Every structure is written in structure tokens, then in C-alpha cells.
Amino acid sequence: MTRLFAAVVAALVLAVTAPALAASPSSPRGLGPPGDLVADDVSFRGGGGLVLHGSVISPRGGSAGRPGLVLVHGAGTGTPREKLMAEAVAFARQGLTVLVYDKRSEGYSFFERSYADLAEDALGAVGVLRRQPGVDPAKVGIWGFSEGGWVAPIAAAKSSDVSFLILVGANGLQPLRQQVWAVASGLRKAGVGGPLVDLTVPKLYRVVADGGMFPEPYFDPAPVVGRVRQPVLGVWGVHDLLTPPRESPPLLAAALEAGGNGHYTFRFFPDADHAAHLTPDGGVTRLPELAPGYAELVGDWVTDVTSGRPPATQVSGPAPVQPEDTTPVPPPAWWESAWAQLAALVLFLVAFGGYPVTALVRRMRGRRPSTAPARAARVVSAGGLVTIFGAFAFLVHQVMTGGKLAAPGPVVVDRPLVWLALQALAAVTVVATVLTAARWRRSIPVGEKVRLGLLIGGGVAFVPWALSWGLLLP
Structure with a gap:
């Protein structure tokens, strides 16, 4: 049942906020490489023996002994290879042979994924790229974007076939903590603040994770990165709104240093977003062009x-923009758990929904009420139901649009106008409950006392x- 409750919430949240988990940079689908490059289709086996398909992009007439680079997608189910074609073309024009493949959909969804399986997919791609004509098998590395920044180090730490590692928009934090920060940052950028951002958004994700509907929520990248022995290039856009660009690089550097790896280069690109593409508005809009100098x-x-x-350790580029720090997102206490939230929803459905349902049943049976219905009781019933389910619907919508950095609508006193209205309705529901309780103390029929007692409860x-x-907080 907890999975059912979490699925209802998570299906709405994660289905659209998966981009906040870092969907791959976009490029037109169906476009092959330009005339100065050649493409060959390949197939290989990934984690669990799953057959995956991709394209090898190479310079036309390139010299032998070329380095090879496998591109690993960010979050998204079954992301096609075309999503990374801009990167593949740009890197191939630098003399590399690049393999980009369609991301798996089997065993991967909004609610299910295994970074270990994704790493096996990447290693399967490394194996086939090492066998391509013109590629030096000792010079093949992995490029991991966003979610791929959690995946690629697993592959590199596992196999000496990986000769180097490139991370773009990578996270040094747990996925759940990163996701909450990304959504909260999007809402703050739209002018929203207060309990909705500081309390409600983290609570929603904690409940979803507790229900088992947020995959790999507490994955810790530090131990894995600490086992990486290959040289590492880390790239971040200064205006990354999906990965905390100020916090993540020092965490990754500390993990590398703890493992004795001092061969890393970190570069920050100005006017660039999460994917190191140009952005004209501080990371909200992603342009097709890569940041100048990135390729x-x-x-x-x-x-x-x-x-x-x-190269020796090097960190360069302008300081990243990250106004707000991330905060820990621990598992919920028992009273905040998915079980508790499901129980509360059932209680509210029975208590608030039972009042009008019993009235309808009486009317259908031709029984006239023994007392006139109280206006306050009607307000409790309607106000409670509208507030609860309206708040969930509105919250999920705001989280979705916040994760995609869209405007949440008119904002009044640092909260969306609709959320403010729901807060007002919540307060009205509480007042109506007090008035209904006062009526319950009067001399009314026993049946009505039971009915009102459930509503008051x-x-x-x-x-x-x-x-x-946060509905009753200022």
C-alpha cells in the first residue's frame, strides 16, 4: 500500500522532474553526422546481457591509433543516441572516435534503475569501441553527463579497459539531496520561498523515497570516485541549476585525493548551463551550442x-553561481513515512468524504435529515477534501515546473497565489472544525453526533x- 501511495505521488513528480535529475542535452533527432565524419551502427551487450544499439562517429580519413570516447547519457528512460549527437560530432571533430548509444528502457524507469547495470552498459560500449578500426584499445575512455556522472565512475573503478574519465555536470552528492536542491532552486529562481520550498518540497521527496519510488536515493558517489585511478576531467557550467556547481567539485576532488588520484582537471565555463551548453538567461534556457572551448x-x-x-591537478574558470546550499535529506521519521501519509489520506477520505456520502445515501433512501445540516460542517468536509487533494495536486505541479525552471504563476508574499489560497482554505477548515465541535456539544440525535464526531475527528x-x-505555516 505504501508503494501505491508513493506511486501516485511519484508518477507525477518524477515523470516530469526527471529532467532535474539531469536529462540529456537535446539535439535534433534523426540527424546523422556531417560530411566530414562517418558513422557506423554497432550493437553490444550491456548489464544483464541486454542488447543495446549505438553509433560510432569517426573523422573521415582519420589516422590510426585514435583515442575513443563512450558517451553516457543523463537521466531518462530509453534516451536515444541523437540526444548526444551534438557532443558526439564536436568531439569527433577533435580527432576522437565516439560511441553514442540508445539508453536502456528495460530495467530502467522513473521508479526503477541500477547504476551498476548502467555502468555495465557503458563497459559493454567500451568493449566494442576498443575493437573498432583505427581506435587504439589502450586509449578508450568514458564521458558521463549528469546521472552519467554517477554511473561512469563505477565503470572506471571496475575496469582497467577505461583509460580516462570525463564528467560533465557531475554530482558529488546523493541523488535525493541533489534533486531536492534542484527543484527548490527552480522555485526560488521564480520568486518562491518560505515553507513551500524549505519544508514541503523536501518532505514530498522523502515520502516518495520512503515508498520505494525514488531509485538510488541515497547512493554515495564518494567511495566509488575514491577508487578511480584514471585521469579525470570535470566540466561544469557556471550557471548549472540542476547540479550544485559550487558544492559538487570539491566533494569529487576530496574523494579523488583520498584515493591517491591527483590527476584531475576541473574547468568551469562561463555562460554555460548544466550540460556545458550556452545559456542566455542564467541556466533556464539551453541553447544547442556547446560552450566555447569545451570541445x-x-x-x-x-x-x-x-x-x-x-596533467597535474588543475581547477580553473570563473566561480560557479550557487546562491543556496544543499541540505541533508534524511529518511523520514515513522510519522512522516509513506505508511503514515497513506493512513492519513484514508482517514481524511472517510472523515471528510463520509459526511456528504451519508447525506446522499439518506436522500436516495427517501429519509429526511432529523436536523438541518450545519454550514460549518459542510465547510469542514469540502474544505478538508479540497485542501488536501488540491495541495497535493498543486504541490506536484509546482515541483514539476520548479524542476524544469518554469514560472509557477503569480507569486504573492513569496508563494504562488494558488498555494496561498490553499493555505487560506486550510485555515478556514480549522475554524469550521471548531464551530462544528461547538455544535456537536448541543443536544442532537445520536446518529448525527456520530456523523459529526467522525467529521470533527x-x-x-x-x-x-x-x-x-506547511499549509498552516506563515
């Missing part, structure tokens, strides 16, 4: 490290629930 950096760096000249339980979700 050249990759080509030169790969040439150096595969020629036996791994729901109203009483509604108070701590609404407080915990």
Missing part, C-alpha cells in the same frame, strides 16, 4: 592523457497534517 578542451586533454602526459487530525506540510 577543444576535451580533445586536447584526451590527447595529453592518452600520450602519457596526464478528521478536522482535528487535519491540523498536525497541515502543519507538517
Whole structure:
């Protein structure tokens, strides 16, 4: 049942906020490489023996002994290879042979994924690229974007066939913590603040994760990165709104240093977003063009490290923009768990929904009510139901649009106008509960006392629930 509750919430949240988990940069689908490059289709086996398909992009007439580069997608189910064609073309023009493949959909969804399986997919691609004509098998590395920044180090730490590692928009934080920060940042950028951002968004994701519907929520990348022995190139856009660009690089550097790996180069690109593409508005809009110098950096760096000249530790570029720090997102206490939230919803459905349902049943049976229905009781019933399910619907919508950095609509006193209206309705529901309780104390028929008592019980339980979700907080 907890999985059912979490699925209802998570299906809405993750289906659209998966881009906040870092969907791959977009490029037109169905476009092959330009005339100065050649493409060959390949197939290989990934994790669990799954057959995957991809394309090998190479310079036309390139010299033998070329380095090879496998591109690993960011989050997204079954992401096609065309999503990374801009990167593949840019890197191939730097003299690399690039393999880009369609991401798996089997065993991967909004609610299910295994970074270990994805790493096996990447290693399967490394194996086939090492056998391509013109590629030096000792010079093949992996490029991992966003979610791929969690995946690629697993592959590199596992196999000596990987000679170098490139990370773009990579995270040094747990996925759940990163996701909450990304969504909160999107809402803050739209002018939203207060409990909705600081309390409600983290609570929603904690409940979803507790219900088992947020895959790999507490994956810790540090131990894996600490086992990487290959040279590492890390790239971040200064205006990364999906990965905390100020916090992640030092965490990754610390993990590399702890493992004794001092061969890493970190570069920050100005006017660039999460995918190191140009952005005209601080990371909200992604342009098709890569940041100037990004492809050249990759080509030169790969040439150096595969020629036996791994660079010393270097961090360069303008300071990234990250106004807000991330905060820990621990598992919920039992009263905040998915079980508790499901129980609360059932209680509210019975308590608030039972009042009008019993009235309807009486009317259908031709029984006239023994007392006139109280207006306050009607307000408790309607207000409670509208507030609870309206808040969930609105919250999920705001989280979705916040994760995609879209405007949440009119904002009044640092919260969306609709959320403010729901907060007002929650307060009205509490007041109506008090008035209904006063009526319950009067001399009314026993049947009506039971009916109102259940409604009042729901109203009483509604108070701590609404407080915990920020609906009754200023």
C-alpha cells in the first residue's frame, strides 16, 4: 500500500522532474553526422546481457591509433543516441572516435534503475569501441553527463579497459539531496520561498523515497570516485541549476585525493548551463551550442592523457553561481513515512468524504435529515477534501515546473497565489472544525453526533497534517 501511495505521488513528480535529475542535452533527432565524419551502427551487450544499439562517429580519413570516447547519457528512460549527437560530432571533430548509444528502457524507469547495470552498459560500449578500426584499445575512455556522472565512475573503478574519465555536470552528492536542491532552486529562481520550498518540497521527496519510488536515493558517489585511478576531467557550467556547481567539485576532488588520484582537471565555463551548453538567461534556457572551448578542451586533454602526459591537478574558470546550499535529506521519521501519509489520506477520505456520502445515501433512501445540516460542517468536509487533494495536486505541479525552471504563476508574499489560497482554505477548515465541535456539544440525535464526531475527528487530525506540510505555516 505504501508503494501505491508513493506511486501516485511519484508518477507525477518524477515523470516530469526527471529532467532535474539531469536529462540529456537535446539535439535534433534523426540527424546523422556531417560530411566530414562517418558513422557506423554497432550493437553490444550491456548489464544483464541486454542488447543495446549505438553509433560510432569517426573523422573521415582519420589516422590510426585514435583515442575513443563512450558517451553516457543523463537521466531518462530509453534516451536515444541523437540526444548526444551534438557532443558526439564536436568531439569527433577533435580527432576522437565516439560511441553514442540508445539508453536502456528495460530495467530502467522513473521508479526503477541500477547504476551498476548502467555502468555495465557503458563497459559493454567500451568493449566494442576498443575493437573498432583505427581506435587504439589502450586509449578508450568514458564521458558521463549528469546521472552519467554517477554511473561512469563505477565503470572506471571496475575496469582497467577505461583509460580516462570525463564528467560533465557531475554530482558529488546523493541523488535525493541533489534533486531536492534542484527543484527548490527552480522555485526560488521564480520568486518562491518560505515553507513551500524549505519544508514541503523536501518532505514530498522523502515520502516518495520512503515508498520505494525514488531509485538510488541515497547512493554515495564518494567511495566509488575514491577508487578511480584514471585521469579525470570535470566540466561544469557556471550557471548549472540542476547540479550544485559550487558544492559538487570539491566533494569529487576530496574523494579523488583520498584515493591517491591527483590527476584531475576541473574547468568551469562561463555562460554555460548544466550540460556545458550556452545559456542566455542564467541556466533556464539551453541553447544547442556547446560552450566555447569545451570541445577543444576535451580533445586536447584526451590527447595529453592518452600520450602519457596526464596533467597535474588543475581547477580553473570563473566561480560557479550557487546562491543556496544543499541540505541533508534524511529518511523520514515513522510519522512522516509513506505508511503514515497513506493512513492519513484514508482517514481524511472517510472523515471528510463520509459526511456528504451519508447525506446522499439518506436522500436516495427517501429519509429526511432529523436536523438541518450545519454550514460549518459542510465547510469542514469540502474544505478538508479540497485542501488536501488540491495541495497535493498543486504541490506536484509546482515541483514539476520548479524542476524544469518554469514560472509557477503569480507569486504573492513569496508563494504562488494558488498555494496561498490553499493555505487560506486550510485555515478556514480549522475554524469550521471548531464551530462544528461547538455544535456537536448541543443536544442532537445520536446518529448525527456520530456523523459529526467522525467529521470533527478528521478536522482535528487535519491540523498536525497541515502543519507538517506547511499549509498552516506563515
